[in-house]
Amino acid sequence: MEMQMVKLTLRSAAIAVTAAAVSISLAACGSSGPASSAGNADSATMWGLTGGNQPVLQKSIDAWNKAHPDEAIKLDFFANDAYKTKVRTAVGAGQGPTFIYGWGGGVLKSYVDSGQVADMSDFIASNPDVKSRYLPSVLKNGVIGGKTYALPNNNVQPVVLYYNKEVFDKIGAQAPKTWDELMALVPKFKAAGIAPFSLGGQSKWPDLMWLEYLVERIGGPDVFANIAANKPGAWSDPAVKEALSKIQELVDAGGFVNGFSSIAADSNADQALLYTGKAAMILQGGWIYQGMKKDAADFVKNGKLGYITFPSVSGGKGDPANVVGNPSNFWSISSKATDSQKKAALDYVKSGMFTDADTQALIDSGAVPVTTGIESKLAASPDKDFLSYVYGMAKNAPSFTLSWDQALSPAQGDAMLANLDQIFLKKISPDQFVSTMNATIGK
Amino acid sequence: MSISTGSSRRVLEKGPSGWLAAPALVFFLLFAIIPLFGVLFLSFTKWDGLGEIKLDGLSSWTTVLTDPVTGNALWVTAKIMFFSFIVQAPISLLLGVFTSASQKYRAALAVLYFVPLLLSSAAVAIAYKALLDPNFGLGPGLGLPFLAQDWLGNSDLVLFVVVFVIAWQFVPFHTLIYQGGVRQIPASLYEAAQIDGAGRVQQFFAITLPQLKYTIITSSTLMVVGSLAYFDLVFVLTGGGPGYSTRLLPLHMYLTGFKANDMGAASALGVILVVIGLALALILQRLGGKNRNASQLEGA
Numbered sequence: 001m002e003m004q005m006v007k008l009t010l011r012s013a014a015i016a017v018t019a020a021a022v023s024i025s026l027a028a029c030g031s032s033g034p035a036s037s038a039g040n041a042d043s044a045t046m047w048g049l050t051g052g053n054q055p056v057l058q059k060s061i062d063a064w065n066k067a068h069p070d071e072a073i074k075l076d077f078f079a080n081d082a083y084k085t086k087v088r089t090a091v092g093a094g095q096g097p098t099f100i101y102g103w104g105g106g107v108l109k110s111y112v113d114s115g116q117v118a119d120m121s122d123f124i125a126s127n128p129d130v131k132s133r134y135l136p137s138v139l140k141n142g143v144i145g146g147k148t149y150a151l152p153n154n155n156v157q158p159v160v161l162y163y164n165k166e167v168f169d170k171i172g173a174q175a176p177k178t179w180d181e182l183m184a185l186v187p188k189f190k191a192a193g194i195a196p197f198s199l200g201g202q203s204k205w206p207d208l209m210w211l212e213y214l215v216e217r218i219g220g221p222d223v224f225a226n227i228a229a230n231k232p233g234a235w236s237d238p239a240v241k242e243a244l245s246k247i248q249e250l251v252d253a254g255g256f257v258n259g260f261s262s263i264a265a266d267s268n269a270d271q272a273l274l275y276t277g278k279a280a281m282i283l284q285g286g287w288i289y290q291g292m293k294k295d296a297a298d299f300v301k302n303g304k305l306g307y308i309t310f311p312s313v314s315g316g317k318g319d320p321a322n323v324v325g326n327p328s329n330f331w332s333i334s335s336k337a338t339d340s341q342k343k344a345a346l347d348y349v350k351s352g353m354f355t356d357a358d359t360q361a362l363i364d365s366g367a368v369p370v371t372t373g374i375e376s377k378l379a380a381s382p383d384k385d386f387l388s389y390v391y392g393m394a395k396n397a398p399s400f401t402l403s404w405d406q407a408l409s410p411a412q413g414d415a416m417l418a419n420l421d422q423i424f425l426k427k428i429s430p431d432q433f434v435s436t437m438n439a440t441i442g443k
Numbered sequence: 444m445s446i447s448t449g450s451s452r453r454v455l456e457k458g459p460s461g462w463l464a465a466p467a468l469v470f471f472l473l474f475a476i477i478p479l480f481g482v483l484f485l486s487f488t489k490w491d492g493l494g495e496i497k498l499d500g501l502s503s504w505t506t507v508l509t510d511p512v513t514g515n516a517l518w519v520t521a522k523i524m525f526f527s528f529i530v531q532a533p534i535s536l537l538l539g540v541f542t543s544a545s546q547k548y549r550a551a552l553a554v555l556y557f558v559p560l561l562l563s564s565a566a567v568a569i570a571y572k573a574l575l576d577p578n579f580g581l582g583p584g585l586g587l588p589f590l591a592q593d594w595l596g597n598s599d600l601v602l603f604v605v606v607f608v609i610a611w612q613f614v615p616f617h618t619l620i621y622q623g624g625v626r627q628i629p630a631s632l633y634e635a636a637q638i639d640g641a642g643r644v645q646q647f648f649a650i651t652l653p654q655l656k657y658t659i660i661t662s663s664t665l666m667v668v669g670s671l672a673y674f675d676l677v678f679v680l681t682g683g684g685p686g687y688s689t690r691l692l693p694l695h696m697y698l699t700g701f702k703a704n705d706m707g708a709a710s711a712l713g714v715i716l717v718v719i720g721l722a723l724a725l726i727l728q729r730l731g732g733k734n735r736n737a738s739q740l741e742g743a
Contacts, residue, residue, distance in 0.1 A: 085701045092492045110704075114494035202595060202684060259577030261596030261685040267572075269579055278578060410491075414703040418512075422686040425598060 044344040046099035052290040056361045064352040071344035098341045100332040104141040105406040117332040138327040138370045150330035155367035156394040157286040158325035163306040179313045195257035198279035200265025204417040212324040213310040214243035220317040221399040235437040244430035275299040290366040323397040328370045411443045485710035503707035516695040524670040526606045539621020560615040568679035598688040624658030664727045
């Protein structure tokens with residue numbers, strides 16, 4: 001016990017030291033610590049993300065707090081990128097929230113390895129209702145080493161190929177079913193003065209969706225499974241090189257909108273190119289439907305938005321029904337929370353989340369909850385076409401690969417995004433990418 | 444040490460009491476020197492920010508020193524430092540001289556020049572990011588195609604865009620320093636020069652510039668050492684991209700520490716940053732320090 005205290009103090013001190021040192025050289029770019037909770041100091045805390053699902057989560061917590069004032073949860077919101085840095089520093093310093101929002105994958109594993117998140121296996125075993133409400137393919141992303149450390153908390157987010165039906169009609173084209181058809185569309189759209197693909201290249205992670213799907217279609221899910229398992233030389237799989245070459249061929253052909261590496265996805269400029277007709281297609285996450293529903297309501301309502309799965313590649317081993325993306329986001333519960341915080345947290349997980357009102361609010365926002373038995377609700381929604389499509393896609397996918405930057409360790413993910421950026425800019429060759437990435441295996 | 448004893452002459456000889464520096468020193472010790480040793484210690488460990496801190500010998504240092512990204516970051520930092528200085532120093536010197544005169548319209552212009560100083564770096568970066576967007580930014584908005592370049596996405600162009608935005612933000616600050624410096628120069632020097640028949644340009648080079656020697660050193664030190672700390676603006680504007688084109692050393696340190704979660708390597712980078720910063724500050728002080736005690740106002 002005392003040993004642990006010493007360790008903990010040491011670690012907090014180290015974090016304080018790092019933070020202070022960074023602040024010397026970086027002047028005033030730090031952010032304040034977690035806001036102290038108003039009211040009961042022992043109430044559970046929750047950090048959520050701003051954006052698409054923010055109002056849904058706020059409503060859910062408001063309803064819970066109203067019904068359970070003795071187990072009230074204090075909710076704060078952070079922007080995506082800022083949250084990822086902040087929560088890790090806070091958890092490391094023992095200042096984290098009770099509910100830790102996550103994506104599963106490599107980051108969740110690092111929390112598990114350092115004993116920061118609670119094992120919820122017993123809770124799941126004694127509450128079969130909780131287990132049965134989830135799509136099994138999604139639920140398993142919160143399981144590490146046979147134990148459940150994270151439970152899905154919102155909607156399935158597969159990566160989808162969106163297209164603008166209006167501009168397709170204009171040049172008389174069909175949505176591409178194969179890679180060859182896709183490449184053949186590029187000169188046609190260029191001749192019509194329309195960019196074939198929009199891409200938020202500045203944000204880097206939209207680049208990754210291209211690599212993920214191409215590797216999946218060419219080599220199947222095993223290629224990345226080997227990389228994620230840290231097998232030596234796993235990046236040397238020929239599917240990776242072929243996928244990278246295909247990306248560079250598409251860049252050479254002028255497939256991506258001019259200045260794509262200046263376009264930021266977090267400002268939604270990439271999707272704006274699609275619905276303003278400046279670009280014909282975009283490969284993006286399921287969540288941009290929510291954004292477009294808000295920013296371009298008429299475009300979506302009038303059925304001008306088309307969506308298909310990523311085209312197949314001839315000779316490829318991957319099942320065309322396989323999906324990449326984010327199965328869901330997850331709640332983990334801090335192992336450092338007090339007993340009463342943990343109890344409140346589990347009570348909320350048990351009966352406060354995915355209530356009928358929650359599920360309906362998610363569907364109304366244009367998202368597909370990760371729960372079973374919602375077909376009739378989806379069918380009653382004005383967005384039923386897209387929602388049923390996404391639901392079917394997630395439910396029927398033989399394999400649903402988690403976004404690579406989340407699945408890998410943070411060090412590997414960072415190197416991968418920076419090097420893939422170089423591939424799109426044609427600053428490095430596929431061979432260079434492969435050898436650089438092989439060197440990160442195990443890091 | 445007490446200043447109440449001894450004549451005023453002795454106080455003058457010894458300078459003001461050393462105790463005046465005490466509060467600053469205490470803060471410096473607490474928030475700079477001690478953390479610095481912490482960072483030095485962390486640079487010999489392996490730590491992902493969550494688990495245990497494990498001693499790891501020199502492995503962080505070998506990783507950092509053999510990584511080509513570090514060399515690139517140093518090179519990018521040097522380029523930004525050089526171009527920032529070349530752009531900012533003359534502009535702020537001339538603006539400082541210009542705004543130091545007492546005419547009303549100059550005062551009005553000075554107020555306008557200082558507006559960027561009121562904005563936070565993050566706000567400046569977000570604003571420029573929106574203005575420079577090739578599809579929805581200033582160029583397409585005003586229908587000026589030459590403004591619709593791939594400003595932040597072209598690896599060759601982005602560095603100069605960053606230098607420009609940094610200059611836009613920091614020139615006002617240095618202008619303010621020069622304005623104050625120029626106003627300190629006794630008017631009698633100019634009157635004497637006028638009587639001797641010196642023109643405006645001659646006065647600038649023979650009086651203003653030499654009189655501003657220490658102001659120039661101060662401003663240059665801030666510019667050069669400050670360019671080691673251009674983090675927030677670049678982080679928001681480009682995130683270090685495209686590729687590694689604008690991944691400055693401080694940004695590289697941050698991304699290594701808080702994105703890749705390798706605190707050992709990030710600490711090693713931090714130590715390198717501190718050493719470079721100290722060396723540069725020392726060199727610049729030396730450059731101007733030869734006749735430290737010589738008065739600039741003799742005969743005034």
